[in-house]
Amino acid sequence: MSTPQRKSLSEDLIGSLLFLAFSAGYAYSATLIPAYPGDEYEPFTAQTLPLALSTMGVVLSLLLLVGTLKTRNAQNSEQALQQRATCMTDVKPDYDWKTVLQLIALMLFYAVGLKWLGFIIATTVFLAVGYWVLGERRKKILFGASLPFVLLFWFALTQLLDIYLAPGQLFHLLG
Amino acid sequence: MLDGIMTGISTAVLPINLFMVFIGCFVGTFIGMLPGLGPVSAIALMIPITYGLDPASGIILMAGVYYGAIFGGSTSSILINAPGCSSTVVTAFDGYPMAQKGQAGKALALAAYASFTGGTISAIFLLVAAPMLASVSLSFQSADYFALMVLGLTAVAAFSGKGQVLKAMLMTVLGLMISTIGTDRSSGVERFTFGNIDLMDGISFLLLAMATFALAEVVMAVLKRDHLKEEENQTDTSAIGSMKVTAEEVKEVAPTALRSSVLGFIVGVLPGAGATIAAFLAYGMERNLASAKEKLKFGTGSLRGLVAPESANNAASSGSFVPLLTLGIPGSGTTAIMLGALIAYGIQPGPRMLVDNPDVFWSVIISMYIGNIVLLILNLPLIPYISKLLMVPRTVLVPMILFFAITGVYLVSFNTFDIYMMVFFCMAAIGLRMLNFPMAPLLLGFVLGGLMEDNLRRALIISDGSLSFLWERPITAVIMTLALMVLLAPVLRNFFPKSRSKSTSVTSAEAN
Known part of the structure; x- marks a missing residue:
């Protein structure tokens, strides 16, 4: 696996975990949105969209996480030996x-x-x-x-x- | 329609509006030239100025900034190989080699002619297509609008390039989440304000746009030390060579410009595709159509390779106004920011706009044609002088842009809390950009969030809580099916290796 690919995978891993944590936090906060009496019979309340969005956020970040881990494992097992043999020259980006x-x-x-x-x-x-x-x-x-x-x-x-x-x-x- | 065109002409040719077109094109060209700053940032920076104008003048100014920025991006692509925005990346493929051969003037002139052709052809198409689509969409109901918004958001995600689909969808969801902050418009309940009074009105779209685009792009340039590299790479823009184009050259590129303009317009109309994909597709199409001998010239200074993306990206810019003006659905980050500005003016883009605000609707369309003429007049004689602006040191430009972005937001609310929020969103945007998350879907999700919730609420109440509204009306069912197909397209692409290899070339970072 080349360095940019590895970098992209770790970026995806961090990104998916961040979104998962954020979605979970958002979902928790969504449950704290106050409801009016009788809201349970309404088809749409102030909580409806936030709860739907938090579900989507969790599902999408899990999909990204699983996809990233799957690709990582597959590539790790295939090229672990190659990587040990080749000297990987990690070019650190020059960020200011x-x-x-x-x-x-x-x-x-x-x-x-x-x-x-x-x-x-x-x-x-x-x-x-x-x-x-x-x-x-x-x-x-x-x-x-x-x-x-x-x-x-x-x-x-x-x-x-x-x-x-x-x-x-x-x-x-x-x- | 003729009445509408006359209304549009009479509004667009008002001295103030002609002045706005001129200013918009000039400022857009300048901002677009600055590497890293694209049309979204250019428009975001202009929004505070447009608040004092009437809606027609304001939107005309922003439209001028839009195509000016696209052309400006081409100038920096050709002169210093630093595309101002993602849609002009392809222009550098052949434009910069031409500049290196001492033909920068010719490349700039050809780019101006190609942009003019693309802009003009698409403005004519827009003139015909927009009212037709608007009259059809007058029969749309809440469920249809909800379905259209779902289609718009999924399309943006689907067009995000290989490996970016899930990330783009996550960013769309994040944008929708941010749009729920503040007081719920229907029930009056506070959501995610955590008791903070400053959050009760929600987050302004101007703040989010400035923070995630203008501020973040400038700070990212500093982070990557681009501001230093550009000064090192600065070429002598005073010697750009002759701008004359021979009759043979015009004959050679004319069919290319026409083909690419039509393609660009069609791609621009599709929600989510935008100018970047249009430019890549036009370049690819032209290369495929070229003879084996001509094909070798691509990438080394081919005239056709320069004209194709230039015509296509300008045509796509006008094309992207079709879904915005007729359906109220922005198909890109740039049109999303325009939607936000129109809503701030109290104008709801969509089918009713043609009925309620015909002057704005038609004057925007007519001004596009005028804008293309202005761009040509402005760019051909002035480009040697405008290109000198690239010599302004970045050490001065960066703080100035930061100042204009911050002040632009502060002068609307006079609340310093907004600056803290901007810094917070800017830092978050930098983090997300570094993790390769696209920003345009975030803005699109945010702008459409409120409208989407309103339409979903209405549709659910009408259908008594049942989701059957998604397939009860044929039009809703068709749009939802399209959305589903667009969403599944990246998955299906894996089954067709041929199309997959093509898609890898179109790795657009942002659907601007």
């Missing part, structure tokens, strides 16, 4: 998790910043730090493509489109 985690943290900060610092400061910081995180070091870009752009955007929103952007709550606290 560090930058992605920084961007996600930045987005979360942006949500907090919008509430406490207001649109202009939060967005300027978001853009400038975003450029920096992605490797931009030119000051002209870091500052030139953040604050002026944000001011222009803010002007268009508040003055041209008449959209009210509340100032940050921090400024309310400070008086």
Whole structure:
């Protein structure tokens, strides 16, 4: 079995288990949906579709799980010897998790910043730090493509489109 | 029909709507050019802007963005071998070798002409087919609609490519599950809100679309370091060569463009198939029709190999509007997002749309034709300049796209909880993409979830809880049988090795 096939199988295994767990959790939550008196005689209630969907989710993820395990076993028994003989050069994908985690943290900060610092400061910081995180070091870009752009955007929103952007709550606290 | 066409023309040629077509095509071309960002992301990014417009202008803008994005994807395929979206992957097969030979200008011009042909022919077909289908579907009942939605969802799963069917079905179910979050529209009961007030209204489709497409695609590009690779691979787009196409070349590719346009339209009409499959099929068909000598040119810069997918993907884009406008059933991720936008406008696409909102119905169809002309005018003289936009550093573009995606959602609700939700869905989408789960079925399931539940509820109440509504009316029975056949098609495919080998070539990741 080649490396991509093996990778695909483990991906399917993880995926099916995740969906199975999610469907089970969803099914449990579906049973907690409140029902009105007499709902048991109704052909369709608020629970009907969620319960049907959770059943489908469980069945489909089990099908994927069984299919994956079956393929895996068949291929393992056939090629186990071959694999031992051949030196498998697993090429690890070169993922940049560090930058992605920084961007996600930045987005979360942006949500907090919008509430406490207001649109202009939060967005300027978001853009400038975003450029920096992605490797931009030119000051002209870091500052030139953040604050002026944000001011222009803010002007268009508040003055041209008449959209009210509340100032940050921090400024309310400070008086 | 003539009255409708006149209504459509009078609405579509309003200065504001012509402006929308122009802006849509321009912005779509630009966003589509950015590798990784497809038409779904392009439309999602434009939705917040369309909220301030009237429905006809809004949908015209989005339609312009759609075919602009498809063409933009071709530009980056040809110039830097980085398809902007899955439907333009095939364009790179022959377009990029042409660019390497110094014929980028000719490849771009041919792509523009082919797109124009595909778009125009399919717009004419749409003009005829849509009202016919809409008049037939006026007699549809809840059971038929439910059956149609089942068909649409199963078709998307069935067309997902080899080994992806179960995953696509799981994603559809996940989309339907997400659509049940919030207050039940019929009983008023809260479902899956866990006492959180912010979840009572459910999850907005704009939030989900932005998070799973725009945000996730950009973050995935960063994760794979594509933003760095593209800058390394950047070619000099200022020297694209002559854009002239000789009469012999036009003669050679004209039949290809016509054939592929018809094929593309038919594939586009099928729910779930979409532009990607249309492009692959047209390329395969053209290769099969070519002589042995011509066949060898495919993959090395064949004109027919470039024109076939380009005509087909544009024709399929228009074709995919047929089920959306006439039945209210989106056949792809892109039309699913348009359905969501139309519902937000208070317009329910489907057979009643022709009666209730004829101006929107016809103006969208007419604007498609205008859009194709605009694309041609825009692309031929401006492409050398537009292609320079590919030189904008990704270090600037990525945070900008993230900003537009987040702000687009925030400015609708002014609730920072939506940003947290976006980040959560974006992370989930990245995980699912890494596990090779397709995203389009999720969006389709989510958009159709509410409508599907309403129709199922009505059908079950009418039939007093019996499932006999699925086969009592002939039309429902036929649609359900079709759905069953579509669902079983991947299983049956295993019994026919010939068709199985063909299907492996069409491993479309997303039915855009």
